[in-house]
């Protein structure tokens with residue numbers, strides 16, 4: 173479970189995240205929606221301890237990220253799939269990650285098979301975007317964590333990659349994990365997310381089951397645009 177309470181982040185004079193409070197519960201996929209610049213990535217970075225909040229707190233299973241022992245075993249994240257060393261192969265990348273986080277090497281091969289990279293030998297610099305996304309997910313899954321955060325995991329993926337990602341996220345939630353994903357792709361969120369958290373200009377606009385958010389005769393995109401209208 174992720175808990176965000178009174179979370180506020182100011183960069184200079186700009187308040188990017190404004191007194192945000194919500195919970196992300198296990199056993200379901202939670203979609204994190206909001207216009208460009210709404211503060212989704214910043215909120216995820218705050219949850220992951222990559223920024224220090226101006227006020228409020230974010231915890232994973234009750235602890236701020238920096239207090240979690242062996243954090244990759246508690247929370248896995250994919251923020252930027254392109255932020256990897258291009259000269260390595262996938263197994264070398266995961267070996268380095270395992271070594272630096274005290275994780276066993278025997279997870280590497282199964283996790284690479286799970287994301288469909290089991291037979292890939294080329295260096296990461298030769299990967300397509302979809303392959304980099306898969307590698308980022310493998311890294312997030314390496315510690316078998318109960319909490320997963322993915323920032324725009326389906327951006328730029330082909331239909332097969334989108335479906336594969338959807339199935340992976342749903343199976344992780346069905347396993348009882350906490351899954352938070354940001355996305356701008358409303359049609360995909362409508363069929364992937366069980367619950368939605370919508371922010372605009374750093375403020376909470378909705379925290380609601382997807383089925384309740386989308387009323388009959390309207391698409392998720394329709395309702396989303398009504399909710400954030402004038403706030404983007």
Ligand SMILES: Nc1ncnc2c1ncn2[C@@H]1O[C@H](COP(=O)(O)OP(=O)(O)OP(=O)(O)O)[C@@H](O)[C@H]1O
Nearest residue numbers: 183184188206207208209210211212213214215356
């Ligand atoms: N380190 C930083 N210093 C100053 N401003 C920042 C910093 N990080 C983010 N911002 C600003 O915070 C605001 C929110 O950015 P953020 O990336 O969190 O939004 P987002 O909802 O993820 O947007 P998008 O959907 O476009 O990815 C933007 O105005 C951005 O310029």
